[in-house]
Amino acid sequence: MINHISRAARRGFSSGLRRLSDLRASEHVPESPASPRLTEQASLYVHWPYCLRRCTYCNFNKYIPKENNDDVMTKCLRTEAETLLQLSQVSYVTSVFFGGGTPSLAPPSTIAKILETVSKQANLSDEAEVTLEVNPTPVAMSKLKDYRHAGVSRFSIGVQSLQDEDLKSLGRDHSAREALQTLGEARRLCPGGVSVDIMFGRPGQTTESWRRELSEMLRVCDDHVSLYQLTLERGTGLFKQVHCGQVTMPTEEMTAEMYQCARETLQQHGFQQYEVSNFAKNNSESRHNVSYWKGEQYIGVGPGAHGRFVPLGEGGVAREARTQTLEPDVWIREVQQRGHGTRRRIRLGHLELLEEVLVMGMRMTKGINHKHWEGFSPELSLHEIFGASPVVQELLQSGHLILDDRGLRCSWDGLALLDSILPVLLVEMDKQIFPKAAS
Incomplete structure (x- = not known):
């Protein structure tokens, strides 16, 4: 059964790559020279690392802020975006994705300022896809109109479940009713540009209850759905609960049935599957995510963000895998000191690049x-x-x-x-x- 909880893959982390080091230990891996077609454009991922609280299942790079430092974070995100765009020398930014963390905690002015910075460094057309992940709380819903005015053209709503009991056990800070209200407002402001995240394989969930929940959601959702299989991650609250026998997860056979059930149900409602976990109708595929899956360049900005691009600005000829510093406070200091918080750079050989394109x-x-x-x-x-x-x-x-x-x-x-x-x-x-x- 495929692992469907692919937010990391969606952001380009490519964590599923298998490295076959035993075949390469004594071999020289040639570099893959950059061609103009592969280097003139890139997508941009911007990571907002803060959340109000940590969900029980989540092990992503997120932090509970000790104080409000929106202004400092905004300034540093703009600085790093400017630095890395100059380093890449891309002419076009094809899409921008604001993820997290909880980017809907960021002020709409932050989104506007970052997009302004991007536009000064590269061509960002009015038709470019600009996505914002939204936690469906009343506060976030009240800001959707301002996000639209700031330049957001697509909302990704983290519904996750329509069962209040499950939302509570997952540590979510919204109710099913609030999620539906946020979804409705997003559709009103951005018709055809709203994606819904929903999770299966939750504790106590059955295939039949999943089918009913999915059918209920499809009656009110827009043109894009992302499925995520809940997986246990070490260090999370849910992992501890399962390990102690407090909750029980569905078996692999059950989650496989749920996945097939979802594929069939979505197809019956007019959605076409275009990726392992993603479904769309009316040509509403996520252009940003498709650029990852096609092996195109992307630039990661913000604490813990990942990127894949050729640093032409310093004479680079091969694509590099880049990772930004994880901890926000440390990342901020590094950006203030040298314009970016890149912690790790790995030059990709020809085989590594082909592996990523294949996977x-x-x-x-x-x-x-x-x-x-x-x-x-x-x-x-x-x-x-x-x-x-x-x-x-x-x-x-x-x-x-x-x-x-x-x-x-x-x-x-x-x-x-x-x-x-x-x-x-x-x-x-x-x-x-x-x-x-x-x-």
Whole structure:
């Protein structure tokens, strides 16, 4: 069963990559030279690290503020955005995503000022997708109009559940009624530009209760739905509760049934699945998230944000994986001192880049087409890498994988088994790129 709680992947963290170091220990991994097509544009992720409280299931990079430092945080986010955009030398910013934490705690003026900074450094068109994650509380709902005026064109509403008891156990600070009210106001202000996050695999949940809840939500939601399977993360309150036997999680078989149930229910309501966890109708796919899955450049701004871009401004020729400092106070000091809080830089070799393109691209129902793959791998085509592999042939014959004139992708059934398919594809790709080590 695939792990669907993919906020991290949605933000480009790519944490699901398998590193096959045993095949590479003695090998030189060549760099992947940057082509103009891959470096002239990027998406931008902005991380607001603060929350009013921590949900019982959450292990994301978030902090409870000791005092109001909105002005300092705003100034530093603008400074880091300016620095990294100059470093990347991108001409176009295709989309901006404000995530967190709880970015709907940020003043609307913060959003406006950051977008103003971005526009001064690169072309940010009026049609660019600007998304804000919203915690559906009355306070957040009261600010939606101001966020729209600030430049937000898409709201991602963290509904998570329509069961008040479950919301309370998850540590959420809103009720089902407040979530529906916020959703309604967001749809009024931004019709066709509202996404709903909803979670399954919650303690005590059954497939039938999930089906009823999902059907209820679909009667009032907009044109985009993101599903998240609740997973246990060490160090969270929920993990401790389960470990102590206070609550019981659904089995893997039950969550697999819930996932299939959701896919069928969403399809019946006119939603098309375009990625493992994401569904849309009326062409409302998240352009920002699609840019991640297509392996395009993105710049991460804010505490703990991740990025993937070529630092052309300092003579870079290969894409780098960048991570910003986690702790807000430390990050603020670093930004004030040197203009950015980049804590880690890893230059991606050709194989590392192809791994990311493969892992992220296979999340989409369309998979990876040949022309797109050729842009990253002009030497070896998808057919050359995977066509002759006996183990890949088994996946093709079973109907879980498809390799044809369109490209490489999972079937409807195969997409639910992506976690077991990806390691096979990664090993076969390594064999082609490092044939001596693999043999």
